[in-house]
Amino acid sequence: EIVLTQSPGTLSLSPGERATLSCRASQSVSSSYLAWYQQKPGQAPRLLIYGASSRATGIPDRFSGSASGTDFTLTISRLEPEDFAMYYCQQYGPSPLYTFGQGTKLEIK
Amino acid sequence: QVQLQESGPGLVKPSGTLSLTCAVSGGSISSTNWWSWVRQPPGTGLEWIGEIYHSGSTNYNPSLKSRVTISVDKSKNQFSLKLNSVTAADTAVYYCATNVPYYMDVWGKGTTVTVSS
Numbered sequence A: 001e002i003v004l005t006q007s008p009g010t011l012s013l014s015p016g017e018r019a020t021l022s023c024r025a026s027q028s029v030s031s032s033y034l035a036w037y038q039q040k041p042g043q044a045p046r047l048l049i050y051g052a053s054s055r056a057t058g059i060p061d062r063f064s065g066s067a068s069g070t071d072f073t074l075t076i077s078r079l080e081p082e083d084f085a086m087y088y089c090q091q092y093g094p095s096p097l098y099t100f101g102q103g104t105k106l107e108i109k
Numbered sequence B: 001q002v003q004l005q006e007s008g009p010g011l012v013k014p015s016g017t018l019s020l021t022c023a024v025s026g027g028s029i030s031s032t033n034w035w036s037w038v039r040q041p042p043g044t045g046l047e048w049i050g051e052i053y054h055s056g057s058t059n060y061n062p063s064l065k066s067r068v069t070i071s072v073d074k075s076k077n078q079f080s081l082k083l084n085s086v087t088a089a090d091t092a093v094y095y096c097a098t099n100v101p102y103y104m105d106v107w108g109k110g111t112t113v114t115v116s117s
Helices: none
Strands: A004-007 A010-013 A019-025 A034-039 A046-050 A063-068 A071-076 A086-092 A098-100 A104-108 B003-007 B018-025 B034-040 B047-052 B058-060 B068-073 B078-083 B092-099 B104-107 B111-115
Touching: A004 A086, A010 A019, A019 A034, A019 A086, A019 A104, A034 A063, A034 A071, A046 A063, A046 B104, A071 A086, A098 B047, B003 B092, B003 B104, B018 B034, B018 B092, B018 B111, B034 B104, B047 B068, B047 B078, B047 B092, B058 B068, B078 B092
Parallel strands: A010 A104
Antiparallel strands: A004 A019, A019 A071, A034 A046, A034 A086, A063 A071, A086 A098, A086 A104, B003 B018, B018 B078, B034 B047, B034 B092, B047 B058, B068 B078, B092 B104, B092 B111
16 A cells, blocks of 8 residues: 655645645655645545646646655645645555545644 | 535444435536545545446445445436444545546535444
């Protein structure tokens, strides 16, 4: 099983600042198979990024994703108040087909 | 745009069977997508349960495989989840979602299921 480890567990920033969230895979993961989701309290996850760097429909361009080996990064260039939420990475691969990271909580400083 | 809606009992007794249905609207369940169930225990992260294709082909998370059945009803444009021998550890918000593949681009709002006597 491929384990995804997200860091930091909690990130405290102010609106307007840049956020960098990390997701490290325990084994090689194709960039095509890595996605990022945003989840707000009481809501379902929302797809942000797929294929490591492609934005989903309707996602603002302040959200970007990148990959380097087994390390994946979600960057929010300038935080808006509505961006404070939980963020999960997810991979598609060997059994189980889909696994998620444990999440990063992005909170207002 | 496809929309998904979960339904089912909110309370299940220990050792019983959890049964949920996901209604698909705005599109056909016979499309090229796979259809998944994902759960989220209180205060924790996301766990993929399994998926089904309209042909009836399924894939399950090995950690739950012995207790899970996912089925599809094309006539009703819906798919279902059954999880048997439930315990308190199965208490969670259960989501249905569509895979396109490799990631899940549409999610239902989720339904809370509590396992308690």
